[in-house]
Amino acid sequence: MTTPGSAPKEEKVTDLPFYKPQGDEVALFEHAYRNQLPVLIKGPTGCGKTRFVNYMAAKLARDLYTVACHDDLSAADLVGRHLIGDEGTFWSDGPLTRAVREGAICYLDEVVEARKDTTVVLHPLTDDRRILPLERTGETLHAPDGFMLVVSYNPGYQNLLKGMKPSTRQRFVAIRFDFPAPELEREVVMGETGIDAETAEHLVRLANGLRALKDHDLEEAASTRLLVYAAKLILGGYDPREACRAALVEPLTDDEETTSALMEVVDISFHR
Numbered sequence: 001m002t003t004p005g006s007a008p009k010e011e012k013v014t015d016l017p018f019y020k021p022q023g024d025e026v027a028l029f030e031h032a033y034r035n036q037l038p039v040l041i042k043g044p045t046g047c048g049k050t051r052f053v054n055y056m057a058a059k060l061a062r063d064l065y066t067v068a069c070h071d072d073l074s075a076a077d078l079v080g081r082h083l084i085g086d087e088g089t090f091w092s093d094g095p096l097t098r099a100v101r102e103g104a105i106c107y108l109d110e111v112v113e114a115r116k117d118t119t120v121v122l123h124p125l126t127d128d129r130r131i132l133p134l135e136r137t138g139e140t141l142h143a144p145d146g147f148m149l150v151v152s153y154n155p156g157y158q159n160l161l162k163g164m165k166p167s168t169r170q171r172f173v174a175i176r177f178d179f180p181a182p183e184l185e186r187e188v189v190m191g192e193t194g195i196d197a198e199t200a201e202h203l204v205r206l207a208n209g210l211r212a213l214k215d216h217d218l219e220e221a222a223s224t225r226l227l228v229y230a231a232k233l234i235l236g237g238y239d240p241r242e243a244c245r246a247a248l249v250e251p252l253t254d255d256e257e258t259t260s261a262l263m264e265v266v267d268i269s270f271h272r
Contacts, residue, residue: 015058016055016058016059017051017054017055017058018051018191018192019048019051019052019055020180020184020187020188020191022048022177022178022180022181022184025052025175025177026055026056026059028173028175029052029056029175030056030059030060032148032173033056033060033148036130036143036145036147036148037172037173038125038126038148038149038150038151038171038172038173039148039149039150039151039172039173039174039175040150040151040152040153040164040169040172040173040174040175041053041150041151041152041174041175041177042152042153042154042155042174042175042176042177043152043154043176043177043178044154044156044177044178044179044220044221044223045154045220045221045223045225046223046224046225046226047177047178047179047180047223047224048177048180048188048224049109049152049177050066050107050109050152052177053066053105053107053150053152056105057105057107060105062103062104062105062146062148063099063102063104063105064104064105064106064107065095065096065098065099065104065105065106065107066095066107066109067095067096067106067107067108067109068109068110069108069109069110069111069112069113069114069118070110070113070114071113071114071115072115073113073114073115073118074114074115074117074118075115075117075118075120075121076094077094078094078095078096078097078108078118078121079093079094079096079097079121079132079134080092080093080094080097080134080136081094081136082136091136091137096121096132097132097134097141099147100125100132100141100143100144100147101141103143103144103145103146103147104146104147105147105148105149105150106147106148106149106150107150107151107152108122108149108150108151108152109151109152110152110153110154111151111152111153111164112153112163112164113153119165119168122149122151122168122171123168123171125143125147125149126149126171126172127171130142130143130147131143151172179207179211179221179223179224180224182204182205182208185204185207185224185227186200186201186204188224188228189203189204189224189227189228189231192228192231193228193231193232193235194235195231195234195235199231199234199240200231202240202269202270203227203230203231203244203269204227205269206222206244206248206265206266206269206270207222207224207226207227207248209265209268209269210222210248210249210252210262210265213262213265218252218253218258220252222248222252226247226248226251227247227248229247229248230243230244230246230247230248233246233247240270241263241266241267241270244266244269244270245259245263245266248262248266249262249263249266
């Protein structure tokens with residue numbers, strides 16, 4: 001869903017997306033699904049949270065509604081609203097309501113970015129009631145067995161005003177994500193792009209060097225997603241150093257001095 005009132009995005013995945021498990025997250029997600037438990041995924045930006053949810057939806061053969069949460073996202077955007085058409089006023093389901101009706105997975109990405117009234121809507125779906133009251137239509141939807149609510153956020157990035165309340169966190173089974181171990185991250189970069197092992201090794205070494213600077217000079221760490229971007233540029237024939245600048249360094253900082261310092265890390269990682 002991109003704008004209020006627009007059609008939500010439903011994904012029907014037949015082939016499993018590429019995904020490399022970091023631990024027991026696949027088994028935990030499957031157990032949560034079978035026991036009708038909501039799941040909270042927390043971890044840094046670009047570490048694979050969304051890919052994991054896509055992978056699990058395909059593995060469980062469930063349709064998936066993904067909502068990228070933002071400051072203007074309201075409860076009505078999730079549940080639905082009355083719209084005016086050629087034949088008068090009609091009700092239009094939001095992505096959460098559609099997922100409940102259809103027994104699909106609803107994934108709210110970066111849920112703490114949404115307005116606070118969205119949390120209230122989620123509460124009845126995250127306890128043993130598993131219901132979604134629609135005050136505007138007078139309906140009370142009971143979630144079928146196949147419905148699952150999944151939310152994610154980056155706890156290291158949020159401030160106190162945008163953190164998830166403890167009373168809300170305790171309604172979910174939680175999975176903590178982090179960046180993959182170097183050998184696994186190398187496999188991910190190779191699997192995503194087809195880049196050779198040596199270049200993937202250099203990129204992973206670089207990412208870990210940049211991550212060591214987080215909380216000192218950088219607000220965010222270099223993500224696995226950015227490594228994949230850099231690898232794709234290099235694989236396409238772009239100069240490796242400039243690919244790292246464009247895909248890894250410039251997205252992390254606007255400060256010119258910090259950029260110069262990070263490029264020194266790039267040169268060390270690529271032995272230039």
